[in-house]
Amino acid sequence: MRHAALATGAAVVVGWPWAAPPYFVFLASLIAINAIVAIGLNLLSGYTNQLSFGHAGFLAIGAYAAAILTIRAPALPVPASLLLAGLATAAVGLALGVPCLRLEGLYLAMATLAFGFVVVEAILNLEWLTRGNDGLHVPAARLGPWAFATDTARYYLVVAVAALLIVAAVNISRTRTGRALLAVRESEIAAQASGVNLAAYRTLAFVVSAFYTGVAGGLFALVVGFLSPDSFDVFLSVDFVAMIIVGGLGSILGSVVGAAVITALNDSLAGFQNYRPLIFGAILVTSMLFMPGGIASALRKIPSIRRLR
Amino acid sequence: MISRASLLLLLAVTLSALPAAAQPGVSDTEIVIGSSNSFSGPLAFTGEQITKFGVDLYFRVVNDAGGIHGRKVRTVYYDDGYRPQDAVANTKKLVEQDKVFAIIIPQGSPPVVATLEYIEENKVPLLFPYQSSPVTRGKRYVLQGMTLSDRSSKMMIDYLAGQRKLKKFAALYQDDEYGKSFLTAFEKDLARFGLKLVAAESVKRGVADVSAQVAKLQAAKPEVTFLVLVPGPGAQALKERQKIGWTDTLMVSTGPLTDERYLSLAAEAAEGVEGLSLWPDPVTSDLPGVKLYREHMQRYFPKNEPNRYSIAGYFAGMLFAEGAKRAGRNLTRESLIASLESVKGFESGILPPITIGPDHETQKQGFWVRVEKGRFKQLTDWLKSE
Amino acid sequence: MTSTALVHVVVSGLATGSIYALMAISLVIIYNATRTLNFAQGEMLMVSTFVGWTALQVLDAPLVVALLVAVAAAALLGFILERVVIRHAISATHFDVLIITLGLSLMLRSAAGVTWTHDEFPFPSFFSNRPLVVGPIRVAPVSLGIIGASLALMLALGALFRWTRLGRAMRAVAQNQRAARLMGISVERVYSSSWVIASVVGAVAGVLIAPVIFLSSKMGLVAINGFTAAVLGGFGSMPGAVVGGMLLGVLENLAPLYLPASIKHSVPFLVMISILIVRPGGVLGRVARRKV
Numbered sequence: 001m002r003h004a005a006l007a008t009g010a011a012v013v014v015g016w017p018w019a020a021p022p023y024f025v026f027l028a029s030l031i032a033i034n035a036i037v038a039i040g041l042n043l044l045s046g047y048t049n050q051l052s053f054g055h056a057g058f059l060a061i062g063a064y065a066a067a068i069l070t071i072r073a074p075a076l077p078v079p080a081s082l083l084l085a086g087l088a089t090a091a092v093g094l095a096l097g098v099p100c101l102r103l104e105g106l107y108l109a110m111a112t113l114a115f116g117f118v119v120v121e122a123i124l125n126l127e128w129l130t131r132g133n134d135g136l137h138v139p140a141a142r143l144g145p146w147a148f149a150t151d152t153a154r155y156y157l158v159v160a161v162a163a164l165l166i167v168a169a170v171n172i173s174r175t176r177t178g179r180a181l182l183a184v185r186e187s188e189i190a191a192q193a194s195g196v197n198l199a200a201y202r203t204l205a206f207v208v209s210a211f212y213t214g215v216a217g218g219l220f221a222l223v224v225g226f227l228s229p230d231s232f233d234v235f236l237s238v239d240f241v242a243m244i245i246v247g248g249l250g251s252i253l254g255s256v257v258g259a260a261v262i263t264a265l266n267d268s269l270a271g272f273q274n275y276r277p278l279i280f281g282a283i284l285v286t287s288m289l290f291m292p293g294g295i296a297s298a299l300r301k302i303p304s305i306r307r308l309r
Numbered sequence: 310m311i312s313r314a315s316l317l318l319l320l321a322v323t324l325s326a327l328p329a330a331a332q333p334g335v336s337d338t339e340i341v342i343g344s345s346n347s348f349s350g351p352l353a354f355t356g357e358q359i360t361k362f363g364v365d366l367y368f369r370v371v372n373d374a375g376g377i378h379g380r381k382v383r384t385v386y387y388d389d390g391y392r393p394q395d396a397v398a399n400t401k402k403l404v405e406q407d408k409v410f411a412i413i414i415p416q417g418s419p420p421v422v423a424t425l426e427y428i429e430e431n432k433v434p435l436l437f438p439y440q441s442s443p444v445t446r447g448k449r450y451v452l453q454g455m456t457l458s459d460r461s462s463k464m465m466i467d468y469l470a471g472q473r474k475l476k477k478f479a480a481l482y483q484d485d486e487y488g489k490s491f492l493t494a495f496e497k498d499l500a501r502f503g504l505k506l507v508a509a510e511s512v513k514r515g516v517a518d519v520s521a522q523v524a525k526l527q528a529a530k531p532e533v534t535f536l537v538l539v540p541g542p543g544a545q546a547l548k549e550r551q552k553i554g555w556t557d558t559l560m561v562s563t564g565p566l567t568d569e570r571y572l573s574l575a576a577e578a579a580e581g582v583e584g585l586s587l588w589p590d591p592v593t594s595d596l597p598g599v600k601l602y603r604e605h606m607q608r609y610f611p612k613n614e615p616n617r618y619s620i621a622g623y624f625a626g627m628l629f630a631e632g633a634k635r636a637g638r639n640l641t642r643e644s645l646i647a648s649l650e651s652v653k654g655f656e657s658g659i660l661p662p663i664t665i666g667p668d669h670e671t672q673k674q675g676f677w678v679r680v681e682k683g684r685f686k687q688l689t690d691w692l693k694s695e
Numbered sequence: 696m697t698s699t700a701l702v703h704v705v706v707s708g709l710a711t712g713s714i715y716a717l718m719a720i721s722l723v724i725i726y727n728a729t730r731t732l733n734f735a736q737g738e739m740l741m742v743s744t745f746v747g748w749t750a751l752q753v754l755d756a757p758l759v760v761a762l763l764v765a766v767a768a769a770a771l772l773g774f775i776l777e778r779v780v781i782r783h784a785i786s787a788t789h790f791d792v793l794i795i796t797l798g799l800s801l802m803l804r805s806a807a808g809v810t811w812t813h814d815e816f817p818f819p820s821f822f823s824n825r826p827l828v829v830g831p832i833r834v835a836p837v838s839l840g841i842i843g844a845s846l847a848l849m850l851a852l853g854a855l856f857r858w859t860r861l862g863r864a865m866r867a868v869a870q871n872q873r874a875a876r877l878m879g880i881s882v883e884r885v886y887s888s889s890w891v892i893a894s895v896v897g898a899v900a901g902v903l904i905a906p907v908i909f910l911s912s913k914m915g916l917v918a919i920n921g922f923t924a925a926v927l928g929g930f931g932s933m934p935g936a937v938v939g940g941m942l943l944g945v946l947e948n949l950a951p952l953y954l955p956a957s958i959k960h961s962v963p964f965l966v967m968i969s970i971l972i973v974r975p976g977g978v979l980g981r982v983a984r985r986k987v
Contacts, residue, residue: 021405021406022401022405023401023402023405023406026398026401027398030394030398051790099968099972102972102975103971103975104975106726106732106926106930107926107930107971107975107976107977110922110923110926110967110971111967111968111971113922113923114923114964114965114967114968115964115968117961117964118961118964118965118968121958121960121961122961124484125957125958132489133419133484133485133486133489134422134444134486134489135393135418135419135422135423135486137426220394224393224394224397224423225397225423225426225427226393226394226397226422226423226424226426227393228393228419228422228423230391230392230393230419230420230485231392231393231394231419233392234919236392238797241793241794242794242797245790245791245793245794246794249790266395267398267402270345270387270388270389270395270398270399270402271385271386271387271388272388273348273357273386273387273388274348274349274353274357274388274805274808274809274813275805275809276348276349276388276805277349277801277802277804277805278801278802278805278806278809280798280801281797281798281799281800281801281802281803281805282798282802283798284794284795284797284798284801285780285795285798285799285802288791288792288794288795288798289780289783289795292788292791293788293791294791349804349805349808349813351913353808353813353912354812354813354814354815354911357812357813484960510951510956511956513960515913515916517711517714517904517907517908517917517920517947518707518708518711518907518944518947518948520703520704520707520708520948521704521948521949521950521951521952522951524696524700524701524703524704524952525696525951525952527700528696528697528700540815541815541908541909541911544817544909545907545908548824548907551824551825551826552703552707552824552825552826552835552837553700553703553826553833554826554828554833570814570815573817574815574816574817574909576817577824578824
């Protein structure tokens, strides 16, 4: 049953550009990028309870890092620039995570919020590198002789990277590390009593979360093609938080579903203009009222799905 | 064994891969145009005015009179909330899903610039974007809308430094593309007179208090202080000036700010303010085109007050209609661009005669105004920006 | 920078800071009682102020009427939202409620835009904008008025918490909900009251700040500064909210005076991060530092 579901899913993902119009291939790329961020954020907030309102900052770092590498070092193959973007962001994640060890709950949320603002200011100040307010055009990514110049090519790149990162996340969650992270979420005191090094795991969560978001940022730069500080405001960070809460905290499937739902919803409502936030808000309110714990929680209650996990 | 279903599928796929014979967005009965715009976020009010009460107002009139060469114009708008990535997505949607013929009056530099590469690649006309940064110049498929900041700056500095012989200038500017492009332009134009800005302070969008910036500007004792802001902070700056009793500087607003809206927010603090106005007074001007605009607004949207934003959208509609009319019944994207480029001395009854050339700039005008009894009064004729 | 100008800038900062303090207090009141962060606080303030403004336009009444109408609208809005929406999320985690309040904020902002358009409107003030000059000191009455009115409100709230039954009940619930219930305190009543009081405080803040930042659908964004102020001062404590607000307001104003353009906008955030690292509980924090 499970293998059939996975196989169908894989077939849909691989066959999507053949069946769907080009715009929806672009949209699917955006969904996959947001899913990567959501998984990264979930690792931090869903597993170790460190709620972050600054993930747009990590996305920005990864995006600009990848963009600058693509511009300044065009010979660099795209997996390398994505990896470097992820590592650069992870380094910043480490720098942020360590001081944040002493913070909890709201204080941590505010510190991450502040971090998000500071990143955007830094981008504006490093004008010589980022072109500040003028914005940065991102050339097509390259892998050897091939350039990812179409929506479909970029889609496959994004999906390949996303698949890799999802598999990695699933594996992490199954290992000792993953169980330790979950234990931290359930009860920090119990976790510590069982010998879990709280500081190490909380920091690790920050670093891995930043890495994921940084890679997603690199993909974002390549898919959207243009970066500007206006892209990475606090409302984007809040959107990411909404994705993991609507999807379900602590669940990888939830992260993906939450990202898909929020992204697709936002897109489909664009035509409602002034009414868009009204409808979107109403949907958020009703879904949380009727699905406390998010979609993943609600899905878990369906017996046939429960068997899938 | 090839089934009938798969044969049909093959046929469908083959047919859909054939190049479309007709122009996207142009059918026998209608022309479809649209844009990604701000209907939420910091510029939501302007966004709604330029589209629903601007472009759409003009096309209501046109459609009621039978359309352009028998085709009615239909508009499609999507909200991007000033987010560049949403603007990119919306524009793709408009071109690929809604198959619009052209993009009309999108707003804001970051959202517009983000879509430039896509527009040029797909050869879609981007008409009259509502933004003032010169970065959109020099693109085959883009026709400028608002008078660009470097032209505005030239007019303002030529008038103030050249004609009125003022020497000490300062600027209070918004910390974004709009503010920065004017700042750069001012420095360049002042250099022609051997001058420099004596002070420049930046303001973050949405800020609550500008007292520190205004205090610093006052300390530099400028004769003229440029306000490169949006109405809210602009009015705050005027009120702040009143609060500190700083009377010996002339507050001058740039084109996008020069509107009664910012005056009404500043109330009694708006005395003696001057600026460059890009449009005639939409409420009081008796130019024939402006009177017609007011009549149309009264007829179709009586509750909406005339303002410089909706008249900009109305004018954009007018210019599009002119271009489409000249291109004739065989309307294509290329023929539209060509016919717009050929516009010479077009009398709109609103602005001075419009001549568009290969530089694709449709608006190069402005005139000086000064506040009198809560409205901007015209002080000069249309200024030269060449 | 003359000292006259400096005093003016600082007083102006204290005025904006007072508003931040009031915002922070509303957030803290709701948080203390219900352990939820209300993302819609700013939008509720904005809608109440708009309702008060509508009364002004329609009834052509004096400003005081606008204030009363805004307060009444706020109380009603707070009560209804708590009862109809939040109460039903009782089985949800506080993360769920966070998203619910986020949804509400989006709905309120959009509804305001549809009802009143997204335009900005001038709002009359109780206080004059023309400067008051006393020797070398020059201040704007509007700044003093905002500071004074805010302090008065804060004192009134302090009295409420100290000397009334409701106040004591609210403090009990903030300390330990279960124990409070066991003592016979109606926790539901405290929830309702918290939302109503917080909304009313917001409405007063709205009427005070609208003349300065103008009435518009995006006015509610000032609540973000309220969050920052609350954390800066020490979330959970009333005096902390006040100190945090004033500090933030003054910092925001001093930074552009003395610092280069490149970092002046980041200063409030950098300061906040630094304070949180040194004193995780905020300036007046009572929260125990986590020992990791």
